[in-house]
Amino acid sequence: xxxxxxxxFMVLISWLKNRLSQPTIEDIASPLPTSEMRKRTKIVVVDxxxxxxxxxxxxxxxxxxxxxxxVNAANLRRLENGEFDIIILDIQGIAEKSLSDTGNGLGxxxxxxNVNPDQIVVAFSGQTYDLDSISFFKSADESMRKPVxxxxxxxxxxxxxxxxxxxxxxxxxxQRLLEKSGVPTGKIKSLELTVVKSAKTGKRLSFEEIQxxxxxxxxxxxxxxxxxxxxxxxxxx
Amino acid sequence: xxxxxxxxxxVGGCPFPSVGQEGLxxxxxxxPQPNECKGCPSKRCMSLYEMSSTNRLVFDxxxxxxxxxxxxxxxxxxxxNGLIFPSIWLHxxxxxxxxxxxQKLNESQVTDWFEKSLLAIQNAEKEIQLAIDxxxxxxxxxxxxxxxxxxxxxxxxxxxxxxxxxxxMEKLSPAATTVYKATQLLQRRFALxxxxxxxxxxxxxxxxxxxVYKVINLIVRILRPIxxxxxxxxxxxxxxxxxxxxxxxxxxxxxxxxxxxIKYSVINQVVDVTVEDLPNGVRVRIxxxxxxxxxxxxxxxFERGFRTKAAIEVTPRGSGLGLYLAQVVAKAHxxxxxxxxxxxTTVIEGIAYGKNTFEFIFPG
Numbered sequence: 001x002x003x004x005x006x007x008x009f010m011v012l013i014s015w016l017k018n019r020l021s022q023p024t025i026e027d028i029a030s031p032l033p034t035s036e037m038r039k040r041t042k043i044v045v046v047d048x049x050x051x052x053x054x055x056x057x058x059x060x061x062x063x064x065x066x067x068x069x070x071v072n073a074a075n076l077r078r079l080e081n082g083e084f085d086i087i088i089l090d091i092q093g094i095a096e097k098s099l100s101d102t103g104n105g106l107g108x109x110x111x112x113x114n115v116n117p118d119q120i121v122v123a124f125s126g127q128t129y130d131l132d133s134i135s136f137f138k139s140a141d142e143s144m145r146k147p148v149x150x151x152x153x154x155x156x157x158x159x160x161x162x163x164x165x166x167x168x169x170x171x172x173x174x175q176r177l178l179e180k181s182g183v184p185t186g187k188i189k190s191l192e193l194t195v196v197k198s199a200k201t202g203k204r205l206s207f208e209e210i211q212x213x214x215x216x217x218x219x220x221x222x223x224x225x226x227x228x229x230x231x232x233x234x235x236x237x
Numbered sequence: 238x239x240x241x242x243x244x245x246x247x248v249g250g251c252p253f254p255s256v257g258q259e260g261l262x263x264x265x266x267x268x269p270q271p272n273e274c275k276g277c278p279s280k281r282c283m284s285l286y287e288m289s290s291t292n293r294l295v296f297d298x299x300x301x302x303x304x305x306x307x308x309x310x311x312x313x314x315x316x317x318n319g320l321i322f323p324s325i326w327l328h329x330x331x332x333x334x335x336x337x338x339x340q341k342l343n344e345s346q347v348t349d350w351f352e353k354s355l356l357a358i359q360n361a362e363k364e365i366q367l368a369i370d371x372x373x374x375x376x377x378x379x380x381x382x383x384x385x386x387x388x389x390x391x392x393x394x395x396x397x398x399x400x401x402x403x404x405x406m407e408k409l410s411p412a413a414t415t416v417y418k419a420t421q422l423l424q425r426r427f428a429l430x431x432x433x434x435x436x437x438x439x440x441x442x443x444x445x446x447x448x449v450y451k452v453i454n455l456i457v458r459i460l461r462p463i464x465x466x467x468x469x470x471x472x473x474x475x476x477x478x479x480x481x482x483x484x485x486x487x488x489x490x491x492x493x494x495x496x497x498x499i500k501y502s503v504i505n506q507v508v509d510v511t512v513e514d515l516p517n518g519v520r521v522r523i524x525x526x527x528x529x530x531x532x533x534x535x536x537x538x539f540e541r542g543f544r545t546k547a548a549i550e551v552t553p554r555g556s557g558l559g560l561y562l563a564q565v566v567a568k569a570h571x572x573x574x575x576x577x578x579x580x581x582t583t584v585i586e587g588i589a590y591g592k593n594t595f596e597f598i599f600p601g
Contacts, residue, residue, distance in 0.1 A: 049381055049384070051381070051388050052384045054391055057391045126376070126377060126380045126427075126431075127377075127431075128431040128435060129373045129376075129430065129431030129434040129438065130431075130434075130435065131434070131437075134435070134437055137442075138441075142443055143441040143485075144442075145427075145428055145431075145441075145485070146380055146384060147384040147387055147424050147427060148384075149387055149391070149421070149424060151402075152485075156442075
């Protein structure tokens, strides 16, 4: 009897040890230096006037920035699915005709926030005098007025990066999204383990692998987006 | 702006007698002040200015039996006095009735005048807004050009030798540095214009910790070409380590106050800017020797479009919008700019100069 209890006890201890030593997001959440964060943070600016935004100046300073002059149906999905850490959006002249039902920058911003409420969007426009644009500026996470200098841009972006772009912040966003989508706690934990392992080994997680863990939920594409962003931010040792 | 509109459309063209808030009796262009009102010691009808009523046009009767009315136009109001309505006329002594026959009027005439005046003011304001909209519409093209200039300048600085922006800036010629500062100033002035139509723009973006001393230091450096031209030294004193949270629009405040101080200062003088931490925030004081502002003008300093008589004489060109916009931004941050004026210390070309101080406390 004593031997059976002892055996059970040892199994329990072994299980506890195993459990306690399981990796968590904190294992991969060490902060990176500013220069590295600038490089790993993916930024897209959507503005039909290229000279309005200091894209080249930011790239010369180590930021990863893409410039688009228009949003169409195809690249709108990329904005909605969290491919970019920060989206900088103009208000007018950026929606292709195929998106006429979406309207201008405000419509696009609303669509992004509807699918992905935690996506960081910066309102970028000179039309701050326009009373009709109040909703656009107030709905965004941050704003920048045209004309803007490189220094001002860098200050805003560095602030956004330090406040919002981190493994911990992204995991919290993802967890919230999964809970809202009704994914059970056990599966969320399982995803956490998989993400940590993926970050440590440098092996990318595929769409199918993520789908197998969380199931075929509506927000699956957005979940994949967040997972990709977390893995790209980790400090792999 | 509205006060001037009221004065020209309403007060200047009012057909009925009226009394101003300061007690000044005015003849109407059609009906003069009755003698009884001229001799009235108390002018109790002025209490209508303090009356709290949501009605834009309110009628009453004064203690001497005359009709009075208060008409409200937006933020301004006017009290009409000495109105002789039929019901009042009938109670006058017969002899008196004959004397004032020509001054008899109906309430409907007052109502009619009020509605027409209100419409005239609304139309005038609409025209003004349209003019502002047209200007701001053209503003977009100018903005695009300014963006191109800023990009070209950034590219030029980037091509200079050096590992950091500071090192590259040091390599610029004095002329290039001046151009850079002028562009920085132009870019910040652009931020002011939209506030005229949309004061809410002062609150765009998220609040973040503002390094007040650093912001003011930058403004002082950007304004150096202007202060140097007048031989004015802008002396920045003090320090600040308190954490205060504000919007991007905050720098509008020191920009306007320091630029004004330079603009109205006597040449070869000093503008003192002091920044200091307080238990409840950060205090900023800007003092300069500039035209004394009389008591009656001090209350209007932050009014949209207002310029003091001395300011107009010293610098004929000016919009009277700077202090108004600075106060808009200050209020968006939860504080107000105050002004104090010292005694005259000198007179130059007939204008008295003394110490003017603008101050605000940015709450922490």
